[in-house]
């Protein structure tokens with residue numbers, strides 16, 4: 001019985017670590033300040049930029065050069 005719980009806890013920890021690893025791997029993608037979702041790369045006249053996933057409902061965009069400034073959530 002208790003061994004089963006231990007295994008579950010261990011699995012949970014593994015998943016948690018994977019989640020963190022995934023999040024770290026995705027650190028270059030900024031998050032929309034309005035929706036809190038990851039933004040997507042879009043192509044415009046002036047080059048590529050970050051746009052909200054919920055466009056056209058949400059019109060938040062971000063210049064790609066400014067993406068480092070958005071890494072304050074850590």
Ligand SMILES: [Zn+2]
Nearest residue numbers: 032035052058
């Ligand atoms: Zn948005």
